[in-house]
Amino acid sequence: MNTDEIADGTRLLAHMGQGCAGAPASTEHRALFAEFGGGGLALHIPTSARAAIVRGTAGPDGCRAMTGAAARALVLFSGGQDSTTCLALALDRYGWVETIGFDYGQRHRIELDQRATIRESLRQNFPAWRERLGEDHLIRIEALAQISTTAMTHDVEIATGARGLPNTFVPGRNLMFLSLAAALAYRRGFKHIVGGMCETDFSGYPDCRDDTMKAMQLAVNLGMDSRFILETPLMWLDKAATWRLAETLGGTALVALIVESTHSCYLGERAIRHDWGHGCGSCPACRLRAEGWRRYIAS
Secondary structure (H helix, E strand, C coil), X not given: CCHHHHHHHHHHHCCCCCCCCCCCCCHHHHHHHHHCCCCCCCCCCCHHHHHHHHCCCCCCCCCCCCCEEEEEEEEECCCCHHHHHHHHHHHHHEEEEEEEEEECCCCCCHHHHHHHHHHHHHHHHCHHHHCCEEEEEEEECCHHHHCCCCCCCCCCCCCECCCCCXXXXXXXXXXXXXXXXXXXXXXXXXXXXXXXXXXXXXXXXXXXXXXXXXXXXXXXXXXXXXXXXXXXXXXXCCHHHHHHHHHHHHHHHHHHHHHHHCCCXXXXXXXXXXXCEECCCCCHHHHHHHHHHHHHHHC
C-alpha cells in the first residue's frame, strides 16, 4: 500500500457507515442525517484505496452498512444522554445489540449505576427493541485515573488548562474505550461499533473529533485484520438535534426516559432535578444539556 492509497483510504473512512465520521450509508439514513443537521462532502474514492483499506464492498461514494436482523452492533454506553440516544438508534437499526461501559474511576460514577435502569426501561417500554437488546459488558480500567489528575477522576475544581482544554479532558480515554470495544467486538463477531462522540456541541476534547474517529477505525481494522465500522451518529448534531433524534426514535416516552434516568453531570449530582434532567446545572456537561433542551423545546 503506497502513501497515496493510505491518504485516500483515510478519506474513505470518513464516508463509511451512518455517522461514521462522515455521511450516512443509506437513503433513509441520509434523510435522517440531513433532517437533524448532518452534512458531508462526497469524495471520489479510488478502487485501490477501497481494496487496500476496507477490503470489502462499498457503494459508489465509499459508503457501506448492513442493517436488519443479521447485523450486530456493540454500543459504547455510559448511561448518559448521548450514549442512550445511540443505543436507541442501534436498537432501531440492528437485529442484535450489546452494550459496553467503562469504570475508570470517574468522579461521576453514578452514571454507571444508571445503565441498568436505562436498559431495563428500554426493555419494558419499547417492545420492538426488547428482543434485540443483548448482554452488557462493564470493563474496569483504573489506569486512567492513576495516570491523570483531571477533574473527571479527582476532586478538583473544573477549570481551563494551559492548552485551552477544560481539565475534564482525560487524555487517551476514548482511544482506550474504542480499542477495548473493538477487542470485544472481535471476540464476539460484531462488525458495528457505535459511540456518541460529537464535535458540534462539545467541550473541545480532541478524542471526540471526527478525524480521531477516522484514525481509530483505520488503526483497529489494521491491528485486528478486521472490517469494523465505527459509527458516530451524533458527530454533526448539536444537543437540540440529539433531543429531536430521541423523539423521532422513541417518541415522548424515550425523551422522558432520557430526562429522568440518564446522567450527564460531571459532579455526579442527582439530588437536583431540572426540566432537562438531574445535575448540578453549572458544570460544562449540564450547561450543554440544558441549552440543548431549551432549543429543542423552543423548536
